[in-house]
Amino acid sequence: xxxxxxxxxxxxxxxxxxxxxxxxxxxxxxxxxxxxxxxxxxxxxxxxxxxxxxxxxxxxxxxxxxxxxxxxxxxxxxxxxxxx
Numbered sequence: 001x002x003x004x005x006x007x008x009x010x011x012x013x014x015x016x017x018x019x020x021x022x023x024x025x026x027x028x029x030x031x032x033x034x035x036x037x038x039x040x041x042x043x044x045x046x047x048x049x050x051x052x053x054x055x056x057x058x059x060x061x062x063x064x065x066x067x068x069x070x071x072x073x074x075x076x077x078x079x080x081x082x083x084x
Contacts, residue, residue, distance in 0.1 A: 001081070003029075003074070006074050006077060006078070007027070007028075007029070007070065007074070009054060009055075010051070010070060010073055010074070010077075011024075011027050013047060013050045013051055013054060014027075014033065014037060014039065014047055017037075017039045017044075017046060017047055018037045019038030019039065020037055020038045023036040023037050024037060028070065029069075029071040029074065030069070030070070030071065031069060031070045032068060032069045033047065033067075033068055033069060033070075033073075044067075044068075045064075047067075048064050048067060051067075051073065051077065055077055055080065055081060057077065057080035057081065057084070058080070059076060059080065063079075063080075
């Protein structure tokens with residue numbers, strides 16, 4: 001899966017939870033889920049569950065704690081997919 005494809009999938013997953021439309025429209029690897037998109041911690045758990053379902057992977061607690069930005073989420077997803 002290319003970087004752009006992964007970003008597009010993540011964008012679809014986070015869209016229902018965002019609070020900042022401008023930041024969402026400018027989503028990039030540098031985007032922070034909490035500070036930029038204003039996703040609260042409860043919804044961040046929902047995002048992680050949705051990522052698990054979308055990519056058919058299991059994300060451990062240690063990885064969940066890291067997934068606060070698009071780049072971190074991409075790293076975790078790529079790592080899990082490579083291990084399958």
